[in-house]
Amino acid sequence: MFGLNNGLSLIFFLLFMGGISVMKVSREDGVKLKKVALEWSLAILISVLVLWGAFDLEGQFQIINRIEWIVSPALNFQWGPGVFALDGVSLFFFVLTALLIPICILISWKSIKHLFKEFLLCLLFLEALLVGVFLVLDLLLFYLLFEGILIPMFLLIGVWGSREEKVRASYYFFFYTFAGSVFMLLGLFQIYSVTGTTDYQILLNIKLPVTTQKWVLAGIFLSLAVKIPQIPFHIWLPQAHVEAPVSGSVILAGILLKLGGYGFLRFSWPILPAASEYFAPLIIMLGVVAVIYGGLLTCRQVDFKRLIAYSSVAHMGLVPLGLFTHTIEGLVAAVFMMLAHGFVSSALFIAITYLYERHHTRLIKYYRGVTLTMPVFVCIMMVLSLSNMGIPLSCNFVGEFFSLLAAVEYNFGLGVLATSGMVWSAAYSLYLYNRISFGAASNYLLFIRDLNRCELLAISPLLIAILIFGIFPFIIIDPVKNGVIFSPGGG
Amino acid sequence: MVALGGLCLVSSSNWLSVYLAIELSTLSLFILVAQKGGSGQSAEAGLKYFVLGALSSGLFLFGCALLCGFTGGTHISYINLVLNPGLGFSELRIPIGSLLIVVSLLFKLSAAPFHMWAPDVYDGAPTTTTALLATVPKVGYFSILVSIGSAVNILLVGALFSMVVGAIGALNQTKVKRLLAYSGVGHMGFVLWGIEVGSFESIQASLIYVVLYVVMSICVFAIILTLGAAKNLIVEFSGLSRRLSVLALTLALTFLSIAGIPPLVGFWGKWLVLLSGVVYQYYLVFLLAVMCSVVAGVYYVRIVKIIYFQASFSLLISSKVLRKENWINLRKALLIGAGLYVIGFTMLSPNLWLQLAHWAVGGLF
Numbered sequence: 001m002f003g004l005n006n007g008l009s010l011i012f013f014l015l016f017m018g019g020i021s022v023m024k025v026s027r028e029d030g031v032k033l034k035k036v037a038l039e040w041s042l043a044i045l046i047s048v049l050v051l052w053g054a055f056d057l058e059g060q061f062q063i064i065n066r067i068e069w070i071v072s073p074a075l076n077f078q079w080g081p082g083v084f085a086l087d088g089v090s091l092f093f094f095v096l097t098a099l100l101i102p103i104c105i106l107i108s109w110k111s112i113k114h115l116f117k118e119f120l121l122c123l124l125f126l127e128a129l130l131v132g133v134f135l136v137l138d139l140l141l142f143y144l145l146f147e148g149i150l151i152p153m154f155l156l157i158g159v160w161g162s163r164e165e166k167v168r169a170s171y172y173f174f175f176y177t178f179a180g181s182v183f184m185l186l187g188l189f190q191i192y193s194v195t196g197t198t199d200y201q202i203l204l205n206i207k208l209p210v211t212t213q214k215w216v217l218a219g220i221f222l223s224l225a226v227k228i229p230q231i232p233f234h235i236w237l238p239q240a241h242v243e244a245p246v247s248g249s250v251i252l253a254g255i256l257l258k259l260g261g262y263g264f265l266r267f268s269w270p271i272l273p274a275a276s277e278y279f280a281p282l283i284i285m286l287g288v289v290a291v292i293y294g295g296l297l298t299c300r301q302v303d304f305k306r307l308i309a310y311s312s313v314a315h316m317g318l319v320p321l322g323l324f325t326h327t328i329e330g331l332v333a334a335v336f337m338m339l340a341h342g343f344v345s346s347a348l349f350i351a352i353t354y355l356y357e358r359h360h361t362r363l364i365k366y367y368r369g370v371t372l373t374m375p376v377f378v379c380i381m382m383v384l385s386l387s388n389m390g391i392p393l394s395c396n397f398v399g400e401f402f403s404l405l406a407a408v409e410y411n412f413g414l415g416v417l418a419t420s421g422m423v424w425s426a427a428y429s430l431y432l433y434n435r436i437s438f439g440a441a442s443n444y445l446l447f448i449r450d451l452n453r454c455e456l457l458a459i460s461p462l463l464i465a466i467l468i469f470g471i472f473p474f475i476i477i478d479p480v481k482n483g484v485i486f487s488p489g490g491g
Numbered sequence: 492m493v494a495l496g497g498l499c500l501v502s503s504s505n506w507l508s509v510y511l512a513i514e515l516s517t518l519s520l521f522i523l524v525a526q527k528g529g530s531g532q533s534a535e536a537g538l539k540y541f542v543l544g545a546l547s548s549g550l551f552l553f554g555c556a557l558l559c560g561f562t563g564g565t566h567i568s569y570i571n572l573v574l575n576p577g578l579g580f581s582e583l584r585i586p587i588g589s590l591l592i593v594v595s596l597l598f599k600l601s602a603a604p605f606h607m608w609a610p611d612v613y614d615g616a617p618t619t620t621t622a623l624l625a626t627v628p629k630v631g632y633f634s635i636l637v638s639i640g641s642a643v644n645i646l647l648v649g650a651l652f653s654m655v656v657g658a659i660g661a662l663n664q665t666k667v668k669r670l671l672a673y674s675g676v677g678h679m680g681f682v683l684w685g686i687e688v689g690s691f692e693s694i695q696a697s698l699i700y701v702v703l704y705v706v707m708s709i710c711v712f713a714i715i716l717t718l719g720a721a722k723n724l725i726v727e728f729s730g731l732s733r734r735l736s737v738l739a740l741t742l743a744l745t746f747l748s749i750a751g752i753p754p755l756v757g758f759w760g761k762w763l764v765l766l767s768g769v770v771y772q773y774y775l776v777f778l779l780a781v782m783c784s785v786v787a788g789v790y791y792v793r794i795v796k797i798i799y800f801q802a803s804f805s806l807l808i809s810s811k812v813l814r815k816e817n818w819i820n821l822r823k824a825l826l827i828g829a830g831l832y833v834i835g836f837t838m839l840s841p842n843l844w845l846q847l848a849h850w851a852v853g854g855l856f
Contacts, residue, residue, distance in 0.1 A: 118736070144753040144838070151747060154792070158800045159732075167800050171792070178752075178788055182781035185762075189769040189777075 007051045008065050008084050008135060011098075014044045015128045022120050030116060034109060037120040041102040041127070048098040052091060055479070061085040061137070061201070083137040083199065088483020089265060089335055092476060093134045093258055096342050099461065100254045101127045104247035106458035107350055111246060111357060112160055119160060123247065126152040130255055134262065139188050139198040142266075146223075146259065147181055150174055153248070153256065160245040169243035172236040180226035180233065187219030203271045213275035220267055221279065227260030228320065230283075231290040234313045241309035242362070246353040249305070253312055254346035258338045261319040265334065265484075269326060280324040284410070287324070288417050290317025295424025299431070303362045304355075307432055308348050311388065314421060315341050315396075321418060322403035330406030331484045332477055337399030339476060340387075340469070344396055347462040348384050351377065354455055355436070358448050364432065369441030374450045378437045380459060385433040387466050389426040395469040398477075500631035506555045506565045509635055513551070513599070516628060517544045523623065524616040536615025543608045547598035554591030557584045567638055593645055599632050601672070602679040603652035610660075613672035618723070621668055622712035625675055626705045633701050636686055637694055646687040651779060653680030658783040661790050667715060667725050670790060671708070674749060677787050678704050681780065685764040688771050695852045696763030699844060703760045703833075710745045710830030714738060717823050725794060729801040741831050743795045748834045750791035751784055756837040 018040030025033045056062055064085040086094065104123055112119050126149065133145040150173075158170035192198050195206050208216070226233045237257075241249050268276040294314030301307035318337050322330040354377060355370070356362055371378045387394030390401075400422065408415030469476055496516025503509050521544065525537025555565075561584050562570050594605065601609035613621050636646075657677020664670040678700070685697030715723065717738065718731075732739040748755035753762075761784065768777050837844065 115732070115736075118740075144758070147752060147758075148754040151752060154795075155799060158796060167796055170796075170800075174792060175785065175788070179785045182785060185765070185781070186769065186774075186777060189766050192766065193770045 007047070007054070007063055008086070010047055011044060011051075011131060012128065014040065014047060015124055015131070018044070019121060019124045019128075022117065022124065025117070027117050033117055033120065034105065037124070038102060038105050041098075041105060041124070044127070045098045045102055048095055051086070052095055055086065055091055061087045082141050083201065084132070084135040085137055086135065088479035088481070089262070090134045091479060091483075092335070092339050093255070093262060094131060096258075096339060097127060097130045097134065097255050099465075100250060100342075100346060103346075103350070103458050103461065104250055106454065107250070107353070108160075108245060108247045109454060111353075115159060119156075122152045122156055126156070126251065133259060137200040139191065139200060139203070139267075141198075142263070143181070143185060143188055146184075146263075147178075149256065149259075150177055153251070156248045156251075157240055157244045160248070161243040162245065163243060165239075166243040169236075169239040173240040176226050176233065176236040177223075181223040183219035184223035185219075187216035190216050190219075200266070200271070206271075208272065210274045213272045214278060217268065217272045217275035217279055220263070220272075221283070224260040224263045224267075225286075227263070228257060228316050229260070229313060230286050230320065231293060231313070231317070232286075234290075234294075237313060238306045238309040241312075241349075242303065242305050246349060249349040249353075250346040253308075253349055254342040257312060257316055258342060261316070261323065261334055261338045264320060264323055265331070268323070269331075276324065276326070280326065283320050283324045284407075284414065287317045287319070287321030288407075288414060290314060291321070291418050291421035292424070295421050295428070298428045299424060301428075302364055304352050304364050304432060304436075305349070305362050307364070307428060308345060308352060311425065311428060312341065312345050314425060315345070317421070318400060318403045318418070322406050325406040325410040327406050327409060328481065328484065329402045329409070332481050333399055333402030333406055335480045335484075336395070336473065336476060337403055340395040340399040340466075343462050343466050343469070344384060344387050344394070347380075347459055347466070348388060350459050350462070351381055351384055354451060359445065364435050367436045367442070367445065368439035369437070370445065371437045372441040373445060373448045376450050376456065380451075380463065381433055381437065383463060383466070385429040387470070389429040390422060393467065393470045395466050395473065397470060398473040494627060497627045497631040501634045506559060506567060506570070509567075510548075510552060510555060512631075514548060516631065517548070517599070520620070520624060520628070523620040524612060526620070527617045530615075532615040533617065534615075536612045539608050539615075540612045543598065547595040547605075550591045550598075551595035554588045554595065557588030557591070561585060561588070589639065590645060592639065593636070593649075596632050596636055596639075597645075597649050597683075599628060600636075600679050600683075601676055602649045602683055603656035603676055604649075606653070606656060606672075606676045609672040609676060610664075610669040613668045613675075614666055614723070618668070618712060618716050621671075622709065622716075625671065625708045625712070629675075629679070630701055630705060633682065633686075633697070636683075637697075644687075646683050647776070650680045650683035650687055651776065653677060653683060654780055654783040655680075658786040661787065664790070665724055665726070667723050667728075667794075670725065670794075671711065674787065674791075675704075675708070677783065678749075680783070681761065681764050684768060684773075684776065684780065688767050688773065690767060690771065691852060692770070693764065693767030695845075695848045696760070696767050698848045698851060700760035700764055702844075702848075703756055703837075704749075706830055706833050707745055707749050707757060710827060710834065711742070711749070713823050713826045713830065714742050714745070717827070725797060726801075728794065728798045732799045738827075739798050741827060743798050744831065745834055746791045746794050750788045752788075754838045756834050756841075759838060759841060 018037065021040060022033065022037050025036055051063070062085060064083060067082040067084070101123060105120065108119070129145050129148050129152070133142060133149070136142050136145060154170050154174050157173060158166055161169065188198060190212060191203070191208070194208060194212055195203065197203065226236070229237050237252075241252060244252060291314055294310060294317055298307055298310040298314055301310055315337070319334045322334040322337065324330075355367070359366070387396050390396040404415060404419050404422075407418045496512050496519065499512035499515065500509060503512055521537055521541045524540050525534055527533035558570055559565050564570060598605040613624065616624060653676050657673050657675070657680055660676065661670045661673030664673065682697045682700050682704075685693045685700060718727070728742070731742070744755060748757035751757045751761040765777060765780060768780070
């Protein structure tokens with residue numbers, strides 16, 4: 001078929017051209033700047049959707065692009081080739097990334113006041129790195145891109161964040177990730193020095209010695225657990241979320257947190273099976289702790305952005321839980337949960353920011369009776385809150401259902417404990433929605449416009465996706481299942 | 492003269508000519524460091540450099556004398572041949588001689604614990620001289636250290652000390668040149684570790700590391716010169732992103748690259764050195780090294796923060812407004828541009844560098 005194999009190159013080419021054409025627009029011409037960036041990111045989204053349409057649902061690695069990277073004259077020194085490919089698992093993260101970037105541009109249409117051009121370039125650069133991370137099939141290149149995301153994200157939080165604490169938040173973000181990921185580097189070097197390659201597809205067929213596996217997995221765990229964020233390493237997340245501009249929060253919640261789960265999916269069972277078996281009880285236990293403790297923490301937040309950030313911690317706890325049970329349901333549930341959380345939590349951040357932009361406070365107790373002034377907003381908020389607590393028909397339900405199923409299969413008591421997390425999520429979602437929407441309208445909140453068309457359009461793709469994937473989950477589940485089965489560690 | 496000295500140093504294979512080359516380049520550096528007339532700091536820096544330089548030269552000469560007196564030759568390769576461990580000499584003079592030579596070279600490389608002069612001299616000297624001081628001699632001394640061979644444990648001690656001192660010393664600096672001096676100390680730690688490991692790949696890695704460090708330093712110093720800051724305080728970078736956005740971006744990327752954040756090129760040097768260490772199972776050193784580079788990341792990122800997140804520092808606004816808008820002249824622009832090109836795009840295809848380093852190191856073995 002024409003061009004399909006060049007599909008991935010096309011995406012990178014479009015990103016590059018988008019960057020160039022944003023650079024060419026003059027700094028003063030704000031409207032044109034936004035339009036150009038939006039058009040290019042939409043073009044990328046469309047081509048990504050076309051790729052999805054052309055995707056062979058068998059789920060194995062396809063659309064493989066090999067790029068010779070470092071070939072040294074010394075025979076003992078070769079890195080790469082960098083292989084970029086899609087499979088059933090990475091496809092949806094790829095689509096999610098391409099979907100969220102235009103939304104980010106739309107929602108920061110008004111809110112970013114200064115250095116808008118740099119902001120757009122930052123977003124496009126971030127998109128290129130993220131697409132690269134999800135596609136690449138080489139461990140070292142994965143690390144490179146994974147770390148490279150620090151730079152634009154650090155700037156995004158630090159430069160366009162809202163308050164003075166943003167510096168501290170961006171430091172937290174930067175150093176938590178940096179300190180965690182050097183251990184991953186050690187692990188990767190250890191893999192390289194044992195096997196002589198970092199190519200994922202070759203590593204799939206190599207059995208590493210068990211001791212090596214354990215150390216490597218410990219290193220990788222430290223770096224990925226920071227990203228998920230697993231419970232003892234989660235301190236940076238609420239900080240970063242609260243201080244980041246809304247687009248930063250959306251990218252953090254929607255895509256960056258998924259990197260951790262995605263990394264585990266790629267690296268734990270397929271190439272380090274023995275060590276995964278060894279560490280699974282610990283990681284599952286941390287997952288359960290995240291679900292319960294994270295849920296309790298969320299219930300006592302007063303700042304609504306922080307509340308949603310902690311709810312991310314609680315929900316993401318289900319991901320390692322599902323992943324390390326090592327059943328088909330668990331693995332599929334982990335991917336589905338990440339995607340569902342990517343839609344719901346980003347949409348919640350966007351909705352909550354609409355409210356913040358009108359009233360300039362993030363404290364929940366200042367709000368009541370918003371139903372009277374902003375009915376459309378409240379409708380959206382209701383859909384989102386309900387799906388955040390995992391009501392049937394929303395895509396969160398599917399993810400939570402399958403991961404709890406996997407947990408019960410793994411150990412009944414564990415399943416019961418994990419299920420109690422559902423109660424907490426219902427509690428805080430309803431609390432947030434109830435306090436904001438109902439009650440007598442406050443005098444201070446009257447005379448406020450409802451959502452305008454731009455805002456409504458920006459959030460609606462996410463709402464539609466939540467409902468569609470909640471009602472027809474098999475659109476996602478089939479390719480993911482095939483992808484998971486295809487990789488040797490699965491099932 | 493410095494360049495000539497450096498070239499002689501690289502190409503000489505005889506202890507006497509090495510000594511002469513070192514003296515040639517340091518002597519001219521003394522003068523350059525102290526040349527800023529009417530500045531007490533510059534004179535102080537020159538004096539410090541002179542005294543410590545003379546001391547280290549003395550040590551070097553003493554070490555040479557011991558070695559040459561024992562073996563009866565002055566050629567490096569000849570001495571190395573005679574001192575081949577297989578021959579089984581157990582003479583006290585040999586380790587002392589090579590120890591003295593290495594110590595004096597560490598002095599010149601400003602590796603810890605012999606780094607005390609570096610911050611003062613870097614800060615006191617005129618910026619062009621600092622740029623020279625930070626780049627040219629390091630390459631030269633590197634080549635000598637490699638040719639001595641790696642069997643000296645003091646290199647590892649020096650490497651560890653340098654990493655720690657470089658990471659911790661720079662945390663509290665307010666002047667950018669002092670900070671760069673400490674960062675240089677830290678980077679020399681990585682280079683020394685690569686030499687100490689002593690395999691083909693590790694020396695290749697060290698060589699690449701030195702070259703990349705030099706490129707990045709040149710880029711930083713060129714930008715500092717272009718900005719023409721009055722006191723070289725770090726806070727003078729504040730608000731740069733609003734005044735000169737391209738230059739600010741370049742400076743920020745350069746510092747992030749020095750900090751070793753991928754996908755910038757600084758990470759590549761670190762990667763190669765660390766990898767060669769892991770292959771030879773220096774796990775604890777690896778942990779220390781990455782810890783140090785995380786700590787060192789703090790102050791590089793702090794500079795980026797000052798460039799981007801802080802509005803102009805209020806006390807400095809007046810001086811900035813009063814100074815006329817300075818255009819970057821073409822030569823500096825080209826230099827900075829070339830530096831940025833290397834920093835940003837080498838990771839895409841580093842094969843050329845590897846090839847060159849491979850040839851260079853191949854000559855040694």
